[in-house]
Amino acid sequence: MLLNLFNEMRAAKVPVSVRELLDLIHALQARVTFADxxxxxxxxxxxxxxxxxxxxxxxxxxxxYFNGLEKLDDHLQALIPEEWLRxxxxR
Structure with missing residues (x-):
């Protein structure tokens, strides 16, 4: 996932390095942020x-890069019955 984001940044001419990508991965592994x-x-x-x-x-x-994620979320919610989630x- 993050590799594709990295490639999107490079394609947009944002000067990002592999070191910075690894720093982002490490921050996520350390749970600096989660699901927000x-x-x-x-x-x-x-x-x-x-x-x-x-x-x-x-x-x-x-x-x-993230365009369409909300649409995907709506689609998944339609596929999974609310009762099942409850x-x-x-449990």
């Missing part, structure tokens, strides 16, 4: 962007 898109956005921007001139490029690449959480 806003927190992940700010964490990845802080790690991957070293010059504020690239914030706009980062924003466009981040948006392009039963799983009640």
């Amino acid at each position: 898109m806003d927190e992940f956005y700010y964490l990845s921007r802080a790690i991957l962007v070293k010059d504020e001139r690239h914030f706009d490029k980062f924003d466009r690449a981040f948006s392009a 039963k799983e959480f009640e």
Whole structure:
């Protein structure tokens, strides 16, 4: 997943390095953030962007990469019955 995000950044001309990608992976492994898109956005921007001139490029690449995730989430919610989810959480 993050490799594709990294490639999207490179394609958008955001000067990111493999070291920065590894730093982002380590931050996620350390649970600096978990399951919060806003927190992940700010964490990845802080790690991957070293010059504020690239914030706009980062924003466009981040948006392009994650575009459609909300649609996928809606689709998955439609496939999984709400009653089934309640039963799983009640256990």
